[in-house]
Amino acid sequence: MKLFIKISLSITILTAIGCTTPAVTNSGNADISGTKVLFKDVKTIIDAKCVTCHNASRAEDGFMLDTDSKILSASNKINREVISGKMPPRNSGYIMSETEKNTIRDWVAQGSSSN
Numbered sequence: 001m002k003l004f005i006k007i008s009l010s011i012t013i014l015t016a017i018g019c020t021t022p023a024v025t026n027s028g029n030a031d032i033s034g035t036k037v038l039f040k041d042v043k044t045i046i047d048a049k050c051v052t053c054h055n056a057s058r059a060e061d062g063f064m065l066d067t068d069s070k071i072l073s074a075s076n077k078i079n080r081e082v083i084s085g086k087m088p089p090r091n092s093g094y095i096m097s098e099t100e101k102n103t104i105r106d107w108v109a110q111g112s113s114s115n
């Protein structure tokens with residue numbers, strides 16, 4: 001009986017620790033929520049707000065964002081254009097919300113992960 005209490009107490013403690021440990025430790029770069037940005041969420045934004053003008057048949061500036069590898073290798077450029085407000089172009093009808101901009105920024109700050 002005593003052993004059982006010890007074991008269940010240990011499990012309780014471990015669970016409590018697990019719940020308070022952040023899922024991701026990033027390299028100290030500021031981000032708003034502290035939660036890891038998933039690549040699929042970045043891709044959803046790029047698909048909705050960028051790919052129309054940056055794909056194989058319409059590559060503005062010779063620049064494409066139609067595959068995962070292109071998005072990953074261009075992460076710094078994407079971040080620069082989005083944060084500066086240059087992309088998507090004004091008057092193009094594509095508008096980035098603050099949440100979407102923060103998602104891009106945090107993804108890059110966390111190391112532009114592919115998952």
Ligand code: HEC
Pocket residue numbers: 046049050051052053054060061063077078079081082087088089092094096
């Ligand atoms: C309506 C069309 C359109 C949309 C949507 C659009 N772009 Fe562009 N993009 C352009 C045009 C046109 C240029 C080249 C001229 C310029 O810089 O304004 C360009 C240039 C760029 C460049 C510079 C390329 C280089 O080699 O330096 C980057 C980076 C870029 N866009 C990223 C993005 C991102 C990221 C998004 C989505 C958030 C986006 N664009 C959405 C039209 C678009």
